[in-house]
Amino acid sequence: METELNRCKRCGQCMSACPVYQTTFREVDVARGKLALLECVKEGTLRWSSRFEEILSRCLLCGACAQVCANRVQTTLMIQSGRQWFFAAGKKPKSRRTVLRNVRKGHLPAKVLLKGGALLQALVCKKIPETSGLHLRFPLSFFTERHTVPPIAWTPFLDDFRPRPDVSAEGPRIGFFVGCGANYLFPEMAWALVRILRQIGGTLFIPRDQVCCGLPAFVSGDTKTARKLARKNIEVFASLKLDAILTVCASCGSHLKALASLFADDPSSCDAAASMAQKHMDAMAFLVDHLGLEAYLKTLHSGEAPGSTGTLRVAYHDPCHLRIGQGITQAPRRLLTAVPGVQLVEAPHPGQCCGHGGDFNLFHFSLSMKILDRRMQDLEKVKPDRIVTGCTGCLLQFAEGIGRRGLAGRIKVCHPLVLVERAIAPCPIPAQSRKNLPVFQAEDTDPAQ
CATH class of the missing domain: 3.40.50 (Rossmann fold)
Known part of the structure; x- marks a missing residue:
C-alpha cells in the first residue's frame, strides 16, 4: 500500500473521470481524497472510524481514475485494502454485515428465497405505497426507493440446463462460467450463448457445481470467502481440460481475469488461478475473434x-x-x-x-x-x-x-x-460451413499446468 500511496502526486486528474465526484464534487469522493486519508491513517494522524469506512464505501471500483492517472496509481487496490481491514476488524455496521454475509455465503436457503421472490415479483416490481403494511416487514430502502426490483427467474439456468446427448467432440472445448446474475436473474442471456454455440459447433461444458465468482465478497472486504469460492471454481473447471472459459457478465469476467491477484501471497493457489484466468474470455470477444460469428451474421x-x-x-x-x-x-x-x-x-x-x-x-x-x-x-x-x-x-x-x-x-x-x-435461431449454420470457421486453440491446454 505504501508504494502506491507515494506514487499519487495529488494532481487531481482523477477528478475528471470519477463518476461519484462528478456528482457530489466532494474531495473525499475522489481518488485523491481517499488516498490522502489512507496516507493519514498509515502515518497515525487519523484513526479508523465508521465515517472513514463510509467514505471508502462511496466508490464504484470502476477503475476510471486509474485509467486517466499519469502514474497509473491503482486506487481500487488501495480502497480494497481499507475495506479488507474494516471487514477483518468487524467494523461494518451490523445491518450491513448481516446482509452481505447472507448474500455471500448463502446462509439463507437460496432456492426457497428465489422461489418466493418469483411469486412476489408482481407485488414488489413497482414502488410500494407508503401505506403498505409490507414496510413493517421490508423496511429496507431496497424496496421503498425503487421502481423495479431484480426479475427473479422461476427456474435458475443451472437447474434448467441439460447437456445434449449428441455433443460433438470436434472443435474447441468451451467452458461456460454462468455467474449469479445470468443464473438467477437473466437466464435468457445464458441460454443465448448456449444456443449460439450449439449452432456454431464445439464442445460445451457447463459444470453445475460452479459457484459465485466471489466478486461481491471481495469488494466488501471479505477476502476469505472470495478465496474459498475461487478455489472451488478453479477445482471444478480445471478438471475439464478446457480450451476456453467464457463469461457473459462483465463483472464476473473482470474478476476471473484478475483471479491470480487474489492469491498473490499464496503461490500454491496462484498458479492454478493464473491458469484459469488465462483461459477466460468474454463470450462476445470469443465469438468475434475466434469463431467468426460476425462474418456469418453479415451473410444473413x-x-x-x-x-x-x-x-x-x-x-x-x-x-x-x-x-x-x-x-x-x-x-x-x-x-x-x-x-x-x-x-x-x-x-x-x-x-x-x-x-x-x-x-x-x-x-x-x-x-x-x-x-x-x-x-x-x-x-x-x-x-x-x-x-x-x-x-x-x-x-x-x-x-x-x-x-x-x-x-x-x-x-x-x-x-x-x-x-x-x-x-x-431460424438460420442454423450448416455443418459444411462450420468446418470453415476458425478453431480457437489456447496456448495452455492443460489447466493443471
Missing part, C-alpha cells in the same frame, strides 16, 4: 437494405468491468452491427459509468440514481428501442432507469447476445 438476409422497415434502434452501453477491466469495446459493437435489422446508435459519452457498482447501488441508492440519470439523459438523446449491455449489474440499473422515467413501454434492456441469438 444480405439482401435487406440498411434502415429498412422493422429496423431496431439499439444503443450499446460499455460496462466498466468490460471496457476498463478487460479492455473490450469493439467486439459487442461488431456483433450488433452485423445483426440483420439492427441499427447501432452511439449515445454521447460512451465511457460513462451507469452508477450500479454492486453493493454501491444497495447502500448508496440515491447517489447511484443521480449517476444513472446522467447516463439515461445521454441514451435518451439517440431514441433507442433497446439499451443493450454486457453486465448484469448494468442491466438492473437501466431497468430501474427506464422504470423511473416511465419509458417501460418504449425501451427495453437486454444482453447483446440475446439479439444475436434471435437473428441466427
